[in-house]
Amino acid sequence: xxxxxxxxxxxxxxxxxxxxxxxxxxxxxxxxxxxxxxxxxxxxxxxxxxxxxxxxxxxxxxxxxxxxxxxxxxxxxxxxxxxxxxxxxxxxxxxxxxxxxxxxxxxxxxxxxxxxxxxxxxxxxxxxxxxxxxxxxxxxxxxxxxxxxxxxxxxxxxxxxxxxxxxxxxxxxxxxxxxxxxxxxxxxxxxxxxxxxxxxxxxxxxxxxxx
Numbered sequence: 001x002x003x004x005x006x007x008x009x010x011x012x013x014x015x016x017x018x019x020x021x022x023x024x025x026x027x028x029x030x031x032x033x034x035x036x037x038x039x040x041x042x043x044x045x046x047x048x049x050x051x052x053x054x055x056x057x058x059x060x061x062x063x064x065x066x067x068x069x070x071x072x073x074x075x076x077x078x079x080x081x082x083x084x085x086x087x088x089x090x091x092x093x094x095x096x097x098x099x100x101x102x103x104x105x106x107x108x109x110x111x112x113x114x115x116x117x118x119x120x121x122x123x124x125x126x127x128x129x130x131x132x133x134x135x136x137x138x139x140x141x142x143x144x145x146x147x148x149x150x151x152x153x154x155x156x157x158x159x160x161x162x163x164x165x166x167x168x169x170x171x172x173x174x175x176x177x178x179x180x181x182x183x184x185x186x187x188x189x190x191x192x193x194x195x196x197x198x199x200x201x202x203x204x205x206x207x208x209x210x211x
Contacts, residue, residue, distance in 0.1 A: 011128050011140035018120040021148035026174040027115060029155050030091065031106055037156060043107040048149045050112025055141055058122045059129060073123055074192030080114035081185030088179035092172065116148055119185060 028047075032040045057065070066072070087110060128137045190196045 007132050007136050008140060011132050011137050012143060014124050014128065015121065015140050015144045016147070018124045019116060019144050019148055021116075021144075021151040024115050024148075025151055025155060027178055028111060028152050030174060030178075031111060032155065040155065041153070043111065044149065044152045044155070046107035047111030047116065048145060048152065050108045051116035051148070052142070052145050054113045054117045055121065055125060055145070056138075058117075059125045059134070059137065059141065062122060062126050062129075072193055073119060073126075074189040074194075076122070077119035077189030077192060078186050079189075080118050081182045081187075081189060083110060083114060084182035084185065085179055088175045088182060091175040092179075114185070116145075119188065 028044070032043050035043060066076070125137065125141065128140075187196065
């Protein structure tokens with residue numbers, strides 16, 4: 001039993017950090033600020049469901065899929081960073097992160113991926129799969145997704161107490177943080193492909209490649 005809880009903590013905590021539901025909540029609020037309550041709930045549900053599907057695909061077939069398509073984790077990280085950077089710049093210049101499109105598209109990209117399950121989460125899943133039984137990684141991942149859904153579902157409370165003006169002001173500030181997050185993801189991708197130095201990330205990439 002002690003081994004179970006130790007393995008659980010060693011898989012749950014890293015995934016909790018990289019999923020970062022609390023840190024991503026302002027971005028979800030910004031993406032859904034023009035939606036009513038029912039639309040926001042639908043966006044969150046579709047986004048979380050997308051994150052589950054993407055996470056499970058990469059957990060069970062990630063290395064096979066990326067190797068078959070000749071796509072490195074570094075390239076995936078750079079692509080995800082570019083998507084987020086474009087969204088952040090659009091919000092700072094136009095006041096909207098996305099154009100008026102179906103809420104399902106907003107939910108899939110960028111909420112489902114790369115915000116909830118992005119390159120960092122995928123890399124962590126692949127690394128944990130090497131070190132721990134897959135059922136333990138799966139349990140920790142699904143629990144983190146459940147926590148993420150509960151946090152995102154409370155977005156309406158923040159909107160109610162902050163008001164539309166306050167929300168938009170905070171969203172503008174967080175758009176800068178989103179841009180920084182995007183740049184960081186691209187830097188991580190450059191480290192993973194070996195263009196710039198990165199000790200820990202390079203070690204992770206080497207271990208994944210060697211497995």
